[in-house]
Amino acid sequence: xxxxxxxxxxxxxxxxxxxxxxxxxxxxxxxxxxxxxxxxxxxxxxxxxxxxxxxxxxxxxxxxxxxxxxxxxxxxxxxxxxxxxxxxxxxxxxxxxxxxxxxxxxxxxxxxxxxxxxxxxxxxxxxxxxxxxxxxxxxxxxxxxxxxxxxxxxxxxxxxxxxxxxxxxxxxxxxxxxxxxxxxxxxxxxxxxxxxxxxxxxxxxxxxxxxxxxxxxxx
Amino acid sequence: xxxxxxxxxxxxxxxxxxxxxxxxxxxxxxxxxxxxxxxxxxxxxxxxxxxxxxxxxxxxxxxxxxxxxxxxxxxxxxxxxxxxxxxxxxxxxxxxxxxxxxxxxxxxxxxxxxxxxxxxxxxxxxxxxxxxxxxxxxxxxxxxxxxxxxxxxxxxxxxxxxxxxxxxxxxxxxxxxxxxxxxxxxxxxxxxxxxxxxxxxxxxxxxxxxxxxxxxxxx
DNA sequence: TAACTATTCAACTGATTAGTTGAATATTAA
DNA sequence: TTAATATTCAACTAATCAGTTGAATAGTTA
Numbered sequence: 001x002x003x004x005x006x007x008x009x010x011x012x013x014x015x016x017x018x019x020x021x022x023x024x025x026x027x028x029x030x031x032x033x034x035x036x037x038x039x040x041x042x043x044x045x046x047x048x049x050x051x052x053x054x055x056x057x058x059x060x061x062x063x064x065x066x067x068x069x070x071x072x073x074x075x076x077x078x079x080x081x082x083x084x085x086x087x088x089x090x091x092x093x094x095x096x097x098x099x100x101x102x103x104x105x106x107x108x109x110x111x112x113x114x115x116x117x118x119x120x121x122x123x124x125x126x127x128x129x130x131x132x133x134x135x136x137x138x139x140x141x142x143x144x145x146x147x148x149x150x151x152x153x154x155x156x157x158x159x160x161x162x163x164x165x166x167x168x169x170x171x172x173x174x175x176x177x178x179x180x181x182x183x184x185x186x187x188x189x190x191x192x193x194x195x196x197x198x199x200x201x202x203x204x205x206x207x208x209x210x211x212x213x214x215x216x217x218x219x
Numbered sequence: 220x221x222x223x224x225x226x227x228x229x230x231x232x233x234x235x236x237x238x239x240x241x242x243x244x245x246x247x248x249x250x251x252x253x254x255x256x257x258x259x260x261x262x263x264x265x266x267x268x269x270x271x272x273x274x275x276x277x278x279x280x281x282x283x284x285x286x287x288x289x290x291x292x293x294x295x296x297x298x299x300x301x302x303x304x305x306x307x308x309x310x311x312x313x314x315x316x317x318x319x320x321x322x323x324x325x326x327x328x329x330x331x332x333x334x335x336x337x338x339x340x341x342x343x344x345x346x347x348x349x350x351x352x353x354x355x356x357x358x359x360x361x362x363x364x365x366x367x368x369x370x371x372x373x374x375x376x377x378x379x380x381x382x383x384x385x386x387x388x389x390x391x392x393x394x395x396x397x398x399x400x401x402x403x404x405x406x407x408x409x410x411x412x413x414x415x416x417x418x419x420x421x422x423x424x425x426x427x428x429x430x431x432x433x434x435x436x437x438x
Numbered sequence: 439t440a441a442c443t444a445t446t447c448a449a450c451t452g453a454t455t456a457g458t459t460g461a462a463t464a465t466t467a468a
Numbered sequence: 469t470t471a472a473t474a475t476t477c478a479a480c481t482a483a484t485c486a487g488t489t490g491a492a493t494a495g496t497t498a
Contacts, residue, residue, distance in 0.1 A: 003403050004267060006329045010401055011243035011250075013322050017311050018240025023456075024230035027237065031230075040475060048223055053457055055476055065318035074465045074474050084314045091307045092236050098301055099284035103232050110225045182229055184222050242486075259445060272487055274446055293444050293495045 020064040021092065025049060026057050033067060034086050034208065035140065035179055036147030037079035086208055093182075111187050111202075118190070118201035120175060122213055125203055135172045136203075139189045140179060150177065150210050158185040161192055173199045180206030239283040240311065244268060245276050252286060253305050253427065254359065254398050255366030256298035305427050312401075330406050330421075337409070337420035339394060341432055344422055354391045355422070358408045359398060369396065369429050377404045380411055392418045399425030 001009075020026055028047050032038060038046075044054035058078055061067040068081045080086070096103050112119055120128075128134060129152065138145045138153040145155035156164050158178075168174055174193055178185035186202040193200035205213075220228075239245055247266050251257060257265075263273035277297055280286040287300045299305070315322050331338055339347075347353060348371065357364045357372040364374035375383050377397075387393055393412055397404035405421040412419035424432075 001329065006325065006403065007247065007401075008243060009325060010322065011246050013319055013325075014246050014311055014315050015241050015243050016319065017315055018237060018242075018246065019455095021237025022234050022241040023237070024227060024234050025456085027233050028226065028230050050458070051475070052459080052477085055474095056457085059476085066314070071465085074472095076475060082314060082317055084310060084317065088307075088310045088314060091303060091310050092233055095285070095301060095303045095307060096233050096236055098303065100232055100235065103229065106225065106228060106232075110220065182226075184225065238485095244486085269488070270445070271447085271489080274444095275487085278446085290495085293442095295445060 016064045017066070017088075020060055020066060021088075023057065023060075025053075026061060027089070027092075029054075029057055029061065030066065030080070030085060030089060031179070033078060033080050034089060035206075036144040037077050038143070039072075039075040039077055041075070043078065090208065090212070107182065111182065111184060113187065117187065117194075120201045120203050122203065122205040122209055125175060125205075126213070133172055134175055135168055136175050136177070137168070137189070138178070139176050139185045140183075144179070148207050150207065153177070158189055161189055165196060168193075168198065170198075173201070175201055175203050177203035177205060180209060235283045236285070236307075239279055239285060240307075242276065242279075244272075245280060246308070246311075248273075248276055248280065249285065249299070249304060249308060250398070252297060252299050253308060254425075255363040256296050257362070258294040258296055260294070262297070309427065309431070326401065330401065330403060332406065336406065336413075339420045339422050341422065341424040341428055344394060344424075345432070352391055353394055354387055355394050355396070356387070356408070357397070358395050358404045359402075363398070367426050369426065372396070377408055380408055384415060387412075387417065389417075392420070394420055394422050396422035396424060399428060 025047055029043055032043060032046055040051060040055055040058060043058070044051045047054065049057070058067065058069075061078075062069070065081055066085050067078050069076050069078045071077070125136075129136070136150060136153040137156050138149050139156060139158040139161065141157050142155055145153070145157075149155070154167065156167060174190075176186040176189040176193070178189075181204055183206065190200045190202045244266055248262055251262060251265055259270060259274055259277060262268075262277070263270045266273065268276070277286065277288075280297075281288070284300055285304050286297050288295050288297045290296070344355075348355070355369060355372040356375050357368050358375060358377040358380065360376050361374055364372070364376075368374070373386065375386060393409075395405040395408040395412070397408075400423055402425065409419045409421045
């Protein structure tokens, strides 16, 4: 093997990772799996793909070794194969945000909304969380909460928020978070809460942003 | 726009980055540009692609905003659009190394070779570099050296090594480095130097590994 | 001005890929 | 054992992509 053949082989191996990131649905699958392990059926429902197509995309992710699976009853549960995949998603999002202006415009429109909907940055929350007049709610599906959540958060999945309003002490300020800066659940939660007379704001972070923030503190 | 359309649009934007990483030649182009800005012609020569094809791949990278260019005389000089692209390449390589076993086997065979060829880790070099009986040589093309190099390194491009042996003080131990852990130049340099009676070893790092190492020290 | 150089564009071919549909497999529960 | 459920596989279509070739463009030098 000469130097050229070596380079070609090595770079082809690297593209196994790139190839898999070239489909929106596969990135969405990775993003979902970064929140918690999930069955094919759950992933198919969340991504609005057919089961067969979901399965095929998962095979592709498996082939690139970005995910692995185990069986539970007759479910196949997929999860990320390596925590670095979270870093990979982070880096891609961060470059996309800096280089592709449309992304921020879209996110501003759809997630951040206008000034009527209050946003709280993670750093601000870290300073305020001891203040005792805040409740932090995690509006993701229960399984994702159970797989890992912010310190002190209580779980009220967005679907159940309307029925479980009583879990939220009146008089407290509500801070809602979901999967991260591109997840719409927290926005929806804050809208609902505001309409019911709560003072609520959306935390601009998810579990991964929180973890990264706290890793940096220790470094 | 509903939530599904928003997700589809956002994830499609992210794939602009993924798509571009799905071709070995494009990753190689990014890797080369991470060492220094380069003209289309240089890139075409280094990657062994036709000029037209090189240009087309560069257009694709441009489209994803991973590179930008300026003109000098009648050359078009491309460079990375954002230093985070280096992080992106790092993360991909690091996941590939952990998840795809073949990569390490190949690298071991082709770059590290057997025990006859001494390898020095960056950390060891950091401890030894004050010792005064070492010369550090950068065997990359001159332009890459000029664009940024390790502290104290002298430039002797691999092509010119044989003619410029006199630049290396006899009696000193030689440490050679090139573009990074997948670059063959330092291996070739150490082989040549050993055959000429020098005591030489290959530094398992390039400029980016060095930068990352020193950023961590400060954090 | 003309000749030269570096780069890009346009048109084409062969290969790869996303998504669909329906059948096959494998595990569980009755 | 049989029926039910979850997942995968196989075959197909439409779309996209890498690389080639040759022509067009634009900037430089004489």
